[in-house]
Amino acid sequence: MFRKAALILAGLFALAFVGATLLNADLVSRSRHALTSGLLRDPSTYEAARRHLVVIVPDTDDSFFRGLIEGILESAKSAEAAIQVFRYSGANPSEADIHFETAVSARVDGIIMYSTSKASVVRRAASAAENGVVFIPVGTDPPDGAVNFVGSGSFLQGFEGGKIIGSQLGASARIGAILPTSGEGDLRNDPLLIGLSSGIGAFPGARVISVSRSKPGRLSGEEAVATVIRNNPGLNALFCSSAYDTEGAAQVIIDQNLVGRVLIIGADETSEILRFIDKGVVAASIVRDSRRIGMEAVAAFSRLKDGRPSGPAVEVGFTVIGADGASQ
Amino acid sequence: MTFAHKRPLRSFRARIILNSALVLGIIAPATLYTGLATSELARSVGVLFRDNLVLEHISDALDRTETSLAGYLGTKSSDFLKDYIRYSTQLGEESRKLNREIRRNQPLLLQRELAGLVDRYLEDAEASVTAKRGRDVATYTERFEHSERTAELARLLISRIEGLSLSDSIVAFSGFNSRISAVITTNSILVIAATLLSLTLLVRFSYRITDPLSKLAAAAHAVGRGEYDHELPLSDSSDEVGATAAAFMSMQQSIRAAFDELKSKAEVEKRLMEERVIVLDMRHRLKDAELLALQSQINPHFLFNTLSAGLQLARLEKADRTGDFLENLGGFIRYALKPATRSVLVRDEIECVQRYIWLLRLRFGDRYAFDMDASEDVLGVETPALILQPLVENAVAHGLRNREEGGRVWVRARIDGNDAVLEVGDDGEGMAEADIERIKGEALRMRGADYEAEAGVPPPGDGNGAEEGGIGLINVIRRVDLATEGHGRVEMHSVVGSGMRVRVIIPAGGVA
Numbered sequence: 001m002f003r004k005a006a007l008i009l010a011g012l013f014a015l016a017f018v019g020a021t022l023l024n025a026d027l028v029s030r031s032r033h034a035l036t037s038g039l040l041r042d043p044s045t046y047e048a049a050r051r052h053l054v055v056i057v058p059d060t061d062d063s064f065f066r067g068l069i070e071g072i073l074e075s076a077k078s079a080e081a082a083i084q085v086f087r088y089s090g091a092n093p094s095e096a097d098i099h100f101e102t103a104v105s106a107r108v109d110g111i112i113m114y115s116t117s118k119a120s121v122v123r124r125a126a127s128a129a130e131n132g133v134v135f136i137p138v139g140t141d142p143p144d145g146a147v148n149f150v151g152s153g154s155f156l157q158g159f160e161g162g163k164i165i166g167s168q169l170g171a172s173a174r175i176g177a178i179l180p181t182s183g184e185g186d187l188r189n190d191p192l193l194i195g196l197s198s199g200i201g202a203f204p205g206a207r208v209i210s211v212s213r214s215k216p217g218r219l220s221g222e223e224a225v226a227t228v229i230r231n232n233p234g235l236n237a238l239f240c241s242s243a244y245d246t247e248g249a250a251q252v253i254i255d256q257n258l259v260g261r262v263l264i265i266g267a268d269e270t271s272e273i274l275r276f277i278d279k280g281v282v283a284a285s286i287v288r289d290s291r292r293i294g295m296e297a298v299a300a301f302s303r304l305k306d307g308r309p310s311g312p313a314v315e316v317g318f319t320v321i322g323a324d325g326a327s328q
Numbered sequence: 329m330t331f332a333h334k335r336p337l338r339s340f341r342a343r344i345i346l347n348s349a350l351v352l353g354i355i356a357p358a359t360l361y362t363g364l365a366t367s368e369l370a371r372s373v374g375v376l377f378r379d380n381l382v383l384e385h386i387s388d389a390l391d392r393t394e395t396s397l398a399g400y401l402g403t404k405s406s407d408f409l410k411d412y413i414r415y416s417t418q419l420g421e422e423s424r425k426l427n428r429e430i431r432r433n434q435p436l437l438l439q440r441e442l443a444g445l446v447d448r449y450l451e452d453a454e455a456s457v458t459a460k461r462g463r464d465v466a467t468y469t470e471r472f473e474h475s476e477r478t479a480e481l482a483r484l485l486i487s488r489i490e491g492l493s494l495s496d497s498i499v500a501f502s503g504f505n506s507r508i509s510a511v512i513t514t515n516s517i518l519v520i521a522a523t524l525l526s527l528t529l530l531v532r533f534s535y536r537i538t539d540p541l542s543k544l545a546a547a548a549h550a551v552g553r554g555e556y557d558h559e560l561p562l563s564d565s566s567d568e569v570g571a572t573a574a575a576f577m578s579m580q581q582s583i584r585a586a587f588d589e590l591k592s593k594a595e596v597e598k599r600l601m602e603e604r605v606i607v608l609d610m611r612h613r614l615k616d617a618e619l620l621a622l623q624s625q626i627n628p629h630f631l632f633n634t635l636s637a638g639l640q641l642a643r644l645e646k647a648d649r650t651g652d653f654l655e656n657l658g659g660f661i662r663y664a665l666k667p668a669t670r671s672v673l674v675r676d677e678i679e680c681v682q683r684y685i686w687l688l689r690l691r692f693g694d695r696y697a698f699d700m701d702a703s704e705d706v707l708g709v710e711t712p713a714l715i716l717q718p719l720v721e722n723a724v725a726h727g728l729r730n731r732e733e734g735g736r737v738w739v740r741a742r743i744d745g746n747d748a749v750l751e752v753g754d755d756g757e758g759m760a761e762a763d764i765e766r767i768k769g770e771a772l773r774m775r776g777a778d779y780e781a782e783a784g785v786p787p788p789g790d791g792n793g794a795e796e797g798g799i800g801l802i803n804v805i806r807r808v809d810l811a812t813e814g815h816g817r818v819e820m821h822s823v824v825g826s827g828m829r830v831r832v833i834i835p836a837g838g839v840a
Contacts, residue, residue, distance in 0.1 A: 013525050020518045027507040027514075046431035052440060082430045084437040102481045106444030 049082035051109040053301060056099045058114060059087035063243045063268045064290040068138065071294025072112060079302040090181060090216030100124055110134035110301045134304045136297045141191045142313035148304065149313035150296040152288040155195035160286050160318055161239045161265045162199015168263055168283065171205025173237050176228040178221060179213045180241040187211050192241055209235060214245050222248030229256065236262055243268035246285060250276040269321060277323055284322040292316045347529050379493060382425045383486050386446065389419035394479050397453050401460050401472055416450055438489045445485060449478040540569040544576055556584040628665050632658060653690060656683045668714055671811065674741055674748060675707040677716045681739055684717050688724060695734040696724060702741035709748040709836050712811040718800040719752035719830050727756025727828055748836045753829035758822040767798040771805040808832055
């Protein structure tokens with residue numbers, strides 16, 4: 001009896017021991033992996049690169065910037081570059097200058113920086129050149145005289161949006177435009193608005209009746225749209241320049257039961273926007289190819305580091321996604 | 329020891345070693361795992377502290393360099409310059425501990441940037457010192473401002489690196505800690521379970537060790553009390569206790585054998601002692617017999633002389649029959665009183681029997697008929713003395729005594745081959761076969777007492793054949809056996825109611 005009980009006990013214990021040992025091994029292994037893949041990892045085990053490339057972008061998960069980073073990272077391998085990403089708060093653009101200055105003072109090989117201000121682009125380009133650092137500004141509209149710029153022109157984006165609105169609403173179009181946070185200067189001179197106005201030019205009577213600029217933050221677009229609709233009862237179309245603004249506009253239209261009465265032309269491509277397009281809340285979205293912008297920016301960096309001459313600004317086109325699919 | 333080689337795992341030593349190894353094998357991995365994990369944690373903290381320490385040193389050296397540089401540029405004091413040189417050198421050395429290679433890792437790239445900033449700072453600081461020495465105010469002012477700005481950026485970057493490192497560490501350590509907590513919990517349970525199992529095994533082994541030992545001790549106590557036959561429970565285990573039990577049983581058997589041997593020796597000694605007592609007794613009896621013999625040697629002379637005087641008196645008085653009586657009686661007594669162990673001729677035996685018969689006829693008249701027939705060739709054969717007379721006496725006293733009509737007794741002597749055959753028969757009551765066998769058995773038993781005869785001691789009952797049935801016959805048988813050294817024999821044939829015949833067969837070559 002005793003012997004049998006002892007054997008059963010030993011058997012159960014053996015099972016528990018094997019199980020606990022495996023669990024131990026797994027836990028310790030995962031713990032060690034967590035540490036050795038991070039803090040304890042030998043620096044020499046990280047992949048080496050030939051060039052140190054700093055990317056400075058706003059700290060946002062806007063699909064434009066996600067695509068931009070993805071494009072840069074994708075091309076970094078072929079450019080033999082290690083990418084260091086600095087993000088700055090949209091509410092504190094001076095952080096961008098600190099990152100830029102740090103990178104330049106540290107004499108990294110290159111900087112790809114989201115730039116909207118013409119003045120700052122010129123100044124930074126000069127500073128980078130002075131320190132032997134390749135500077136590639138990326139964004140929407142190339143500043144005058146800027147070289148090595150890679151982006152998609154706001155004018156064309158606005159023009160495309162105007163054409164779509166005009167084609168759907170014709171002369172009755174009463175448009176509210178939500179301009180991007182990153183823009184600066186007089187709203188009337190914003191290339192996006194100019195493009196939009198040009199786009200509806202073919203439809204006499206159609207007008208932009210409200211122009212506002214969204215503030216940094218995910219909900220700012222929603223707030224701006226709500227204000228535009230409240231202040232402009234006759235508004236029947238909304239033109240948004242970013243994914244956040246588009247999602248915010250759609251949300252407001254749904255909330256205020258204006259679906260079908262207010263046409264939304266959005267920007268960029270997110271799963272939410274695609275869902276809104278599917279449901280007919282958003283008529284179309286003009287998608288800037290930020291991924292390609294990133295890839296072109298890395299290509300420009302490599303070209304300059306290899307000693308080849310500077311090139312003209314690179315314009316990346318748009319894709320329009322509507323209920324019937326995408327079109328260039 | 330042999331069993332230990334054949335089945336090593338069954339021995340207690342192997343079991344104890346196995347048990348200990350099992351416990352250690354359980355606890356050691358648990359401790360090892362925990363130790364390994366703790367070691368990794370300590371190493372991680374060490375790495376974290378090391379990196380942070382480098383950053384701290386850089387920050388400290390940067391501050392001191394900046395202060396001494398500002399002091400030198402403001403006062404041109406050699407002390408500040410010395411401090412500047414010392415701290416800037418220290419700053420350069422510390423910055424060389426930072427990563428300077430381009431690796432696809434954010435913290436390493438940040439370190440590289442910091443190294444670049446420190447280099448840049450040192451360049452500007454050095455340039456400003458050089459310009460100060462050259463009294464180039466504009467240049468040293470400009471480079472100093474640059475260095476100040478660079479130092480500020482470096483500090484910002486240090487803060488950023490520390491923050492990033494802390495953030496990464498918190499993530500890594502929190503995951504690590506949660507897993508280590510699970511490991512510690514698991515191992516604690518494991519250790520408790522191992523302890524319980526070990527205790528169970530220890531209790532079991534203790535029981536298995538002590539139980540047979542207790543039985544062995546009880547058996548040893550029993551043997552100590554003299555119970556050499558105490559049975560030790562059979563142990564089929566091949567461990568040390570089994571071997572000890574087997575050795576104990578072997579020892580028990582040896583003791584038992586030795587004890588039996590001692591007992592046997594004691595019995596032999598006892599028997600020897602008894603025999604010695606018997607011998608002493610016999611010696612006493614021998615002396616008594618010798619005394620008696622001396623007495624009897626005196627009396628026969630007196631008796632014979634008296635009988636001779638009586639014989640002469642009877643002759644003188646012409647009393648012939650009385651004279652014959654005294655002559656036959658004297659002759660018979662003379663023959664009978666001579667030593668019984670002597671050898672005589674058959675002729676003498678016949679003569680003795682004739683005298684005895686003459687005396688019997690005188691007593692019983694014609695009631696009994698006696699017939700004697702002896703061949704001539706047998707008369708010269710040697711025979712033990714007094715063989716025939718007791719047989720005749722037995723025939724008359726036992727065979728014919730109760731027969732009112734009387735009876736017949738015959739004596740025959742002849743040669744048969746190499747033997748002389750002396751036969752006494754009667755037609756009396758005979759003897760039962762059981763009595764014949766008893767007499768034979770008694771004679772056989774007494775054969776072992778031959779030393780008595782050799783020692784000159786008369787056999788028991790000798791001369792008293794009429795006292796008890798068969799004594800005379802036994803005496804005859806024994807003396808024939810002794811005299812012929814076993815070559816002679818006495819045969820008895822009887823039919824109850826019809827008579828008995830006793831035949832003495834002795835070698836014709838004579839007795840010893």
